[in-house]
Amino acid sequence: MPDPLGFGLVNSLARPSGNATGLSLMAVDLSGKRLELLKQAVPTLSRVALLTDPKTDPFREHTIKANQAAASALGITLWPIDVASPEDVEPVFARIVQDRADGVVLGTGSSIFNCRARIGASALGHELPTISYIAEEVPYGLLLSYGQDFSRLRPSRSGLRR
Numbered sequence: 001m002p003d004p005l006g007f008g009l010v011n012s013l014a015r016p017s018g019n020a021t022g023l024s025l026m027a028v029d030l031s032g033k034r035l036e037l038l039k040q041a042v043p044t045l046s047r048v049a050l051l052t053d054p055k056t057d058p059f060r061e062h063t064i065k066a067n068q069a070a071a072s073a074l075g076i077t078l079w080p081i082d083v084a085s086p087e088d089v090e091p092v093f094a095r096i097v098q099d100r101a102d103g104v105v106l107g108t109g110s111s112i113f114n115c116r117a118r119i120g121a122s123a124l125g126h127e128l129p130t131i132s133y134i135a136e137e138v139p140y141g142l143l144l145s146y147g148q149d150f151s152r153l154r155p156s157r158s159g160l161r162r
Contacts, residue, residue, distance in 0.1 A: 030133060031063070031105075032070035034146045038103050038131045039074055041143060045103050045129075047077045049096045051119075052107040054082045063107045080107075086115040093122035104130040106137070116140045 011017045039045045050067050052060050064080045071078035079101060083092050096104060104123060106112055112119070116134075120141025123130040132138070133147030 030146060031066040032073065034105060034131050034133065035067065035070045035074055035076060037144060037146055038105065038129060039076065042103055042129050045076060047079065047099075047101045048103045048105055049092075049099075049101040050078055050080045050105045050107050051083045051092065051112055052080055053084065053112050055084050057108050057112075059108055067105060067107070078105075083112055083115075086118055089115055089118040090122050093119075093126045093128065096128060097126045101128070104128050106130065106132040106134075106142075108133075 035048065038048070048071060050064065052063060054060060057063070067080075068078050079099070081092055081096065083089060093104075106119065116137045117140050119130070120137065120139075122128075122141075123143075124141040129143040130141075132142050132145045135145045135147065138145050
């Protein structure tokens with residue numbers, strides 16, 4: 001769940017109450033911090049494309065709203081753009097360059113998550129600094145990430161965490 005607090009499923013992350021169990025990736029909650037880090041890495045950043053998945057992301061509108069609020073606070077113009085399939089990645093990055101965006105933020109959604117190699121290659125090929133909430137996407141060509149490192153969440157062979 002990207003934002004259990006924002007969707008009213010829990011009273012707070014520290015004390016969720018009720019019968020809620022699970023974890024939050026805080027993908028939406030950390031939108032502001034991701035944009036802030038991208039702005040620190042690229043001080044001239046003024047127009048950012050937010051890649052979203054209109055087909056598989058039920059939290060798309062909430063993600064856009066949170067990123068727009070964060071961008072506004074930083075004096076950045078945010079432009080949501082849909083990536084509905086892996087085949088859309090390269091044309092979308094070409095359009096982002098044509099429309100003069102100078103950075104990219106990856107939103108949530110399984111189509112975006114599943115085409116990290118294409119996204120990384122397009123980000124590098126078009127020289128667009130790109131940030132994600134998933135650390136495993138960085139080696140494919142993204143500039144940075146801020147969020148969970150899923151490889152560190154896996155238990156060791158003994159069943160204990162490293």
